[in-house]
Amino acid sequence: MNPYDLIPRFRAQYDTNNQEFSISGVVRPQSIDELAPSLTLLKESIARVRGILYVNIRRLTQMNNTAFHAFSRVIIDACRTRPDLKFVVITSSVVGWTTRKFGRLHGLEPNITVEEYDSQFYPGQSFLEEGGFIPILRTQTKMTWRHERKILPRHGMQPGIVMADICCGIGDFAVLVQKEFQPARIVALDHSRSSLDYARSVAADFDIRGIEYTYGDASEMLLEEDQFDLVTCRHSLQIFNRPELILKELFRICRPGGRVYITNEKNSHCLGEPRADSIQWTYNEVAKLFKHFEMDVELGPKSRRYLIEAGFEDIRVESFMVTNGDGDPQDFADVITAWENVYAGDMAVRRGDDPEMIERFRQGFQDHIFAALHPKGYAGWPIWVASGRKPS
Structure with missing residues (x-):
């Protein structure tokens, strides 16, 4: 025995x-x-x-x-x-x-x-985890990675660390981190089985090793406390109806002296030119739509407050703008097309929007795409980055 x-x-x-x-x-x-x-x-x-x-x-x-x-x-x-x-x-x-x-x-x-407990905890998950949304998630990560790979070292990323990527989605961020920074170990956890299935299949197809993909509830993780040097949680607090519960868990599994790194948006600050007024109206409506489903896509600038209230210190906050100038403008347009299909599609219908409202809602996305592809146009999508250190 x-x-x-x-x-x-x-x-x-x-x-x-x-x-x-x-x-x-x-x-x-x-x-x-x-x-x-x-x-x-x-x-x-x-x-x-x-x-x-x-x-x-x-x-x-x-x-x-x-x-x-x-x-x-x-x-x-x-x-x-x-x-x-x-x-x-x-x-x-x-x-x-x-x-x-x-x-x-x-x-x-x-x-x-x-x-x-968690059967109703993720009110917006079903909108975002369907297989058809996977290609656009990869495109989004590709566009944000150009910025984040330079930002991450300022927030605790370095070779040889033990890290966790919570709400890892389809796992592409963990793969990019592994290739760029070579941490000793990555645990990637998500509550979507379809996303994890996809992540594991990609890892197998490309013989990617060293990432432990794990099914779990981010608000109640079956992970030991005080074990990770860096805990990342990207674009996720904004789709939970109680982000403070997630932060409590991120704090728990982070080792004393380690850091928690989060990214979130303020969707009403998405912008474009020409047709700025139509674009602005639509993204204001996006914020209202998400609020209806108990999500907060305006959370980005609130990150500092959330981290302080969770008990972190040495808070670092910065932001960057993903634009149609980051690589191929068509990538930016593809992201907006996916947003239109989900937000002005299933979500707006479930909220009970009438056809006239949905038509105007869609027009703003179309105008954002027009701005992204126009030879003289500009289209932007702002991201807030924040991290905090767990007290020693």
Whole structure:
């Protein structure tokens, strides 16, 4: 037997304010006696609760049958002796077996329900993760990389570091970082299975090694704390309805003295000439549209405040403008075309916009494309970069 197997690798605790009993880690006891303190805590929690007891297992990575039956027995017995009490078991889709396994308890006791914490956490993900959007994501990264490769060293990037790219999407940024800066290790995490499937296929096709693509919830990551020299999260806080939760996790996994690097936009500052008025109107509407779906594409200039409130120090903020002069103007036009198809397409329809509104909305994107391709035109898309150091 491995002596390490005898060391408790799980944690149980009770939060009085939230009436929440939580258990996390690896729970694989050889006998029920090993669970005695945790089971006692659960029973004490039940005795103190009125109404609903939340059982949080979002960070429960493994649990054998001995543990499952022991905890389940306590909960089921409580339902039968206290019919006034309800239990809500909170799972995560990242650890899918928990939803399936604990879901059986509802069939035994109707006062036990199971909720997947992250099932509604990403209100805009479905708009952006479809396979048809992948080519444009690659084009966007190609255009921003021209700037970021020069900016990154000012925000903690250097060869040999251990880094995490959270909300990595289709993984192209991690690939570019690996080629340019050669970190010792990259963990690339995302909540979109289709994006990760694409990233892994590209890595296999081009024999790219050293990047660990991982499925996970950025607001509740199954990654150890204090382990990464640099944590990046690009164009992502702006599509979460609670970015402060993501930043809390980025802070947690960053090592003391390491840095967290974020990029976000202020879409209403997209510009173009000629036809500036039409373009400006449309991007003001983009900001309103995203707000309707609980996303904030105006977050860029707010980055400093978010980082300070998350506990970071030595905040560094700068911005750059992606333009039709960065490489092929057609690339810029292709990005805007994709935006039009998503924003003035599915998103506007779901918001309930009438045909006249959608037509005007589309016109601004068309005018931005016109400006990008005009021989004398100018089209711009601004990006805010910010980083903060985790205190030592």
